[in-house]
Amino acid sequence: MRCGAGGVAAVKLTEHFNRSEMTTTQSGIENRPTLDAWINMTRLCCDVLEPLRAIVGALRVNSGYRSPEVNTAIGGANNSAHTYGRAADVVPLARDISALDVMAALDGFRLTRRSLNTAGDRRGYTSK
Ligand SMILES: [Zn+2]
Secondary structure, eight states, rough: OSSSTTTOOTTTETTTHHHHHHHOSSSSSOOOOOOHHHHHHHHIIIIIHHHHHHHHHEEEEEEEEHHHHHHHHTTOTTTOOOTOOOEEEEESSSSSOHHHHHHHHHHHEEEEEEHHHHHHHHGGEEEO
């Protein structure tokens, strides 16, 4: 997978995540990321969201980057990781996400279909 390349579609951060879904806000307040935040968001998509999507299917981003003003307006935590582009709240569209799914995405392991039915049995994992 080419990650972070952007390609011809400049609106894309990675293959399955685009700029607008990572910056959309219902607050009505301008929500313009800094360059550092864009870089962080691209890494977040590459390192976490794309691997997670590969395991559980499509994800809807409910909240990605938040400017400090947006974060304050919506009652976000002080110094929230969202204000650095290092967090995204996502909802799986195909099925629920288990802790095992997240561990698999973050550990760089890929779950086989069989191993999903034997949760907790690491013999089912195949190294990526
Ligand atoms: Zn969050």
